[in-house]
Amino acid sequence: MKNYLFELKEGxxxxxxxxxxxxIRAALTTLGIVIGVTSVVLMATAIRGIDTSxxxxxxxLGADVLYIDKWAWFxxxxxxxxxxxxxxxxxxxxxxxxxxxxxxxxxxxxxIINKVKRDDKNxxxxxxxxxxxxxxxxxxxxxxxxRFFTDVESRGSRxxxxxxxxxxxxxxxxxxxxxxxxxxxxxxxxxIGVLExxxxxxxxxxxxxxxxxxPIGTIFKHFISDRIRSITINVxxxxxxxxxxxxxxxxxxxxxxxxxxxxxxxxxSVNQQEGLTTNYDQTVGVISIAGYFITGLSLFVGAIGIxxxxxxxxxxxxxxxxxxxxxxxxxxxxxxxxxxxxxxxCLLGGLIGLLLAVLLSQLMAQFLPTTIQVxxxxxxxxxxxxxxxxxxxxxAYTASKLDPVEALRYE
Amino acid sequence: MTIINxxxxxxxxxxxxxxxxxxxxxxxxxxxxxxxxxxGPSGSGKSTLMNMLGCLDTPTHGLYQFNGxxxxxxxxxxxxxxxxxxxxxxFQTFNLLPRSDALHNVELPLIYAGVSSSERKDRxxxxxxxxxLADRVHHKPNELSGGQKQRVAIARALVTKPSLIxxxxxxxxxxxxxxxxxxxxxxxxxxxxxxIILVTHEEYIAEHAVRIIRIKDxxxxxxxxxxxxxxxxxxxxxxxTVGTV
Numbered sequence: 001m002k003n004y005l006f007e008l009k010e011g012x013x014x015x016x017x018x019x020x021x022x023x024i025r026a027a028l029t030t031l032g033i034v035i036g037v038t039s040v041v042l043m044a045t046a047i048r049g050i051d052t053s054x055x056x057x058x059x060x061l062g063a064d065v066l067y068i069d070k071w072a073w074f075x076x077x078x079x080x081x082x083x084x085x086x087x088x089x090x091x092x093x094x095x096x097x098x099x100x101x102x103x104x105x106x107x108x109x110x111x112i113i114n115k116v117k118r119d120d121k122n123x124x125x126x127x128x129x130x131x132x133x134x135x136x137x138x139x140x141x142x143x144x145x146x147r148f149f150t151d152v153e154s155r156g157s158r159x160x161x162x163x164x165x166x167x168x169x170x171x172x173x174x175x176x177x178x179x180x181x182x183x184x185x186x187x188x189x190x191x192i193g194v195l196e197x198x199x200x201x202x203x204x205x206x207x208x209x210x211x212x213x214x215p216i217g218t219i220f221k222h223f224i225s226d227r228i229r230s231i232t233i234n235v236x237x238x239x240x241x242x243x244x245x246x247x248x249x250x251x252x253x254x255x256x257x258x259x260x261x262x263x264x265x266x267x268x269s270v271n272q273q274e275g276l277t278t279n280y281d282q283t284v285g286v287i288s289i290a291g292y293f294i295t296g297l298s299l300f301v302g303a304i305g306i307x308x309x310x311x312x313x314x315x316x317x318x319x320x321x322x323x324x325x326x327x328x329x330x331x332x333x334x335x336x337x338x339x340x341x342x343x344x345x346c347l348l349g350g351l352i353g354l355l356l357a358v359l360l361s362q363l364m365a366q367f368l369p370t371t372i373q374v375x376x377x378x379x380x381x382x383x384x385x386x387x388x389x390x391x392x393x394x395x396a397y398t399a400s401k402l403d404p405v406e407a408l409r410y411e
Numbered sequence: 412m413t414i415i416n417x418x419x420x421x422x423x424x425x426x427x428x429x430x431x432x433x434x435x436x437x438x439x440x441x442x443x444x445x446x447x448x449x450x451g452p453s454g455s456g457k458s459t460l461m462n463m464l465g466c467l468d469t470p471t472h473g474l475y476q477f478n479g480x481x482x483x484x485x486x487x488x489x490x491x492x493x494x495x496x497x498x499x500x501x502f503q504t505f506n507l508l509p510r511s512d513a514l515h516n517v518e519l520p521l522i523y524a525g526v527s528s529s530e531r532k533d534r535x536x537x538x539x540x541x542x543x544l545a546d547r548v549h550h551k552p553n554e555l556s557g558g559q560k561q562r563v564a565i566a567r568a569l570v571t572k573p574s575l576i577x578x579x580x581x582x583x584x585x586x587x588x589x590x591x592x593x594x595x596x597x598x599x600x601x602x603x604x605x606x607i608i609l610v611t612h613e614e615y616i617a618e619h620a621v622r623i624i625r626i627k628d629x630x631x632x633x634x635x636x637x638x639x640x641x642x643x644x645x646x647x648x649x650x651x652t653v654g655t656v
Contacts, residue, residue, distance in 0.1 A: 003525035010522050017510050323506045326467060327567065328523040329496020330488045404467045408506065 001057040007333050011340035018313065018341055019348075026345060029309045032302025033349025033384060034356065041380050042359035042364065047288045048376075054280055056369075064237040065138055066247055068096075068254055070230035072269035074279060085267045090216070092257050096233060097347065101233045102246045102263035105137030108216055110231045112223045116212055117183040118171040126167065128184050128212045130219030131234075136390035138236040141208065144168075146178045146193030149215055153192075158218030161189035165197040166209040182212075187216055187222045191403045204317060231353075243272070299383070302349070303391040310342050310395035321399050322407025335400040343385050343390025350384025413476075414574050414606055415441040415464065420473030420483070420514075421629075422459050433459040435629035436469070441608065445576075446601045448617035448637075458579075461610045464495045465500060465577045478574055480580035484601045495523050499568025503580035505560040507552040507567075512546040513539060517567045524571060539568035542596060555635060560591035565596060576607045577599060582616055594619045595643035619643060 018025045067073075070085050093108040100106065109131045116126040132154040141148070149160045160181060168177045170193075177191045189212075198208045220226060237246040251270055258267060314321070321334055329337075354377060364370050422434040434456045441447055441514070451457035462468040463475065466482055469490070475483040477493060497582050498504075499520075507516045517535035526534070539548055542562040552560055561581060568576050578597065582590030598619065601607050609620055619641045625633040 006522050006525055021510060025601075041583050284507075320505075320508060323508065323524075324519070325491065326465070326494060326506070327520045328491050328571075330491045330523070333490075333523060404464050408467075408502070 008340070009338060011337045012344070014337055015341035015344045018317075019345060022313075025309060029305050030349035030352070032305040033299070033346050033387065034302075034353040036295070036299030036387075037301040037350045037353030037380050038356045038360070039298050040292070040383065041376055042360055043291045043295045044067075044290075044376050044379070045357070045361050045370045045372050046364060046368060047284065047291060048373070049364070050372035051284060053369050054284075064240045064243050065273070066235040066237070066243070066250055067271040068235060068250060068268050069271055070231040071271075073271040075269065077197055079301075082269075085230075087226060087228075088233065088268060089226045090220070090231060093233050094230060095257045096250075099256065100235075100249060102238065102242060102249045104238045105134050105234075105236045107138050107234045108133035108231045109133050109135065109234055110216055110219050110224070110226065110229065111211075112219060113184045114223070115221055116167065116171070118180065121171050123170055126184075126212055127210065128187065128214060128219070128223075130214055130216035130223075132216055134387065135213070135234065138234040139208075141198075142196045144194050144196045145176060146191070148193055148213070154215040154217070157215045159187065159189045159218060160192045160215065162193040162195065162213040163191055164195050164207070164209040164211045167212055184212065184214065185223070187218065189218075189359055235283060242340030247272070267312040292374030299387060303346075303387045306342055306346060306388065306391040307394060309345075310338060310392050310397070314338060314339070314395045314399040317399075317411040318402065318407050321402050322404050322410065325402070325404035326408060331400040334402075335396045337362065338399050339389055339392045342396070343388030346384045346391070347381070350381055350387075353384070354380050412443040413440055414443050414478055415439065416474075416476040417463075418474040420463065420470040420475060422456075422463065422468070423471045432629050434463070437473075437625065437626075437629075437631055439634070441606065443606055444601070444604050446597075446607045446619075446621040447608070448611060448620035448623045449626060450611060450614070450617050450623055451632075452612065455626045456629040457610060457612075457626045459528065459629075461577065461608075464605055464608060465498055466490045466626075491523075491592075495520055496571060499571060499573040499576045501561070501564050501568050501576065501578040501581045503583040505552070505557075505564045505584070507550050507563055510547045512551050513544060513555070513563045513566075515586045516552070516563055517570050520567060520571045534570055537565070538565070538570040541569065542566045546611055556589075557585050558592060559623065561585060561589075561593050562596065565593070565600075574606060576605055577610075578607065579610045580612070581609070582611075582613075590616070591643060594641075598643045615641070 011322050042248050068088065070082070070088055073080060075082070090108060093106075097106050110130050111129040113125050114128055116128070133149055133151045144165065146162070148162055153160050161184070162324070163171070163177055163182075171177065171182060172180065177194050180191050182187050182191060183189070195208060216231070235246060235250050237243045246325040247270055251266065254268055254270075255266065260267070324334065357380075358372055361370050361372050417437055417439040420434060420437050420481050421432065424433055426633050437460065449457055450462060456614070459468070463470055466477065466485075467490075469475075469485065470483050473483065474481065478497060480493070482490070482493060494500075511519075514532065514576040517538050518531045521531040521534060536545070536548060539545060542565050544559060544562050544566065546554060547559060552563070555563065574640070581597070582593055585593060594616065597607055607620070609617065611617050618639070620637060621640060622636050623635070625629060
């Protein structure tokens with residue numbers, strides 16, 4: 001055991017000397033590993049960033065929420081057939097709500113895209129969602145100011161609006177939005193609440209931060225009727241374990257509302273974000289495999305560089321290997337010596353690469369919520385050491401097998 | 412006590428389709444505290460015998476016992492251990508590690524022997540002191556003269572207190588005065604009770620030893636005691652007479 005420690009220390013000393021005496025060569029060789037590790041770390045960080053932001057976005061939708069819709073989010077069914085389905089009407093929602101027992105909350109939604117204005121400030125293409133007071137219970141929203149509209153306000157189709165954080169920020173950058181007036185198209189609403197930042201941009205304009213919520217009646221009255229566009233019924237289960245049971249009940253109740261006979265197909269879809277997640281996981285899975293493969297290639301090229309330079313190093317130091325063997329270095333000692341050297345080069349490269357990746361991820365952070373995490377750091381260090389060992393093995397093995405007589409004779 | 416016992420060893424190299432008999436049939440015994448010179452022209456098998464004696468190589472046939480251990484059948488690792496613990500090498504070209512200072516060069520065999528750092532430093536320093544280089548411990552080989560380099564190599568050979576010092580043309584790269592100083596050092600080492608094998612092709616260097624083994628065509632041609640041995644101290648005082656004897 002003691003021997004191993006001494007040999008390890010000797011190996012490190014030799015490796016440091018070898019690297020120091022060939023600085024430029026070591027630097028150039030290391031560059032391959034630097035680039036490889038940087039790109040692998042950045043790739044891992046980016047993928048994790050995308051993942052985090054998506055999962056956050058999804059969770060703001062709620063894992064336990066079902067969406068009863070005319071349209072299927074993910075379906076192999078014929079689009080034309082789905083198109084011919086009847087719109088879901090607000091009356092059907094009322095009936096559905098009265099019949100269903102299991103859910104925590106149900107709420108109708110209908111969104112439009114319109115311009116939102118306040119004095120001289122206006123934002124184009126804002127998603128304005130019409131809903132009822134029950135909507136709040138189907139979400140995990142919290143408020144930075146004010147409140148959601150009440151049952152009285154939604155039933156009475158009062159012109160009250162709840163703003164997403166980004167909308168509020170844009171329209172009222174330096175003041176409270178509460179009790180101020182905004183215009184959706186030409187219709188004036190009074191702001192009664194501002195949502196806290198939900199922080200998800202993958203969902204694009206569906207991001208609650210970029211939405212405005214108003215009583216659904218005002219949408220029907222001024223913008224679009226449920227005769228023209230189907231509403232969606234959001235159904236939130238009591239808890240995630242109840243999602244399946246709730247889904248069954250919702251399907252049954254909706255069939256009853258629609259008056260479907262036994263054997264007839266559903267003329268609506270019950271969507272849930274699980275489908276979204278599965279779909280997403282598949283897509284991101286493919287992207288990350290491709291990403292890791294490509295960045296892995298650059299690491300591989302770096303490893304070949306290390307292998308190459310280690311072969312040169314072994315050749316150059318044949319005499320030294322002979323001397324060491326003559327005075328008692330065993331095969332494994334020589335093997336370890338060169339493995340230590342290649343690992344050290346790769347480790348240095350890995351650390352520099354990591355440093356670069358940290359700097360570059362600061363740039364990336366402007367687009368993605370990325371932070372390099374401890375496990376990625378550990379993995380990067382592990383990978384660079386492993387690269388060193390793998391790339392160094394063949395040269396080190398060659399060195400260990402040298403015949404001392406031949407090696408001593410080498411000039 | 413017998414240190415080296417060689418019985419009928421042969422070494423055959425395959426060069427292409429041809430077999431080269433570097434050593435044909437060599438039988439030889441060397442006892443503790445002997446001072447033996449091995450002589451022979453180039454191609455005689457002298458180097459092969461030296462590699463064999465130094466456990467750098469194993470014979471094709473025959474028996475080699477080193478301190479009672481059968482070396483002829485050992486694997487690379489066991490040979491490395493024998494070389495490390497039992498044999499101290501001194502080479503014609505010194506074979507020091509160029510990037511390491513004298514102390515580290517002398518420490519090296521002790522590293523492979525697993526000696527602790529502080530003990531290593533002490534022993535390496537003592538060894539360097541014994542060859543007269545106490546003031547050069549932190550010099551690198553390129554800061555030392557040829558004679559000093561060879562002294563470092565001798566210190567490296569002595570530091571493990573080996574059973575055998577094996578010197579291959581130790582004066583070959585030195586001028587005659589420095590060579591004589593080195594031979595004086597070997598004589599001291601011999602007088603302290605060490606066993607030395609000296610490989611050389613120079614008659615007068617060989618005559619510093621007590622016994623000369625002459626090799627020719629892979630066989631021992633002659634194995635005899637030196638009749639008039641050079642005692643280096645007296646010779647170094649009369650260095651001019653060397654050529655006339």
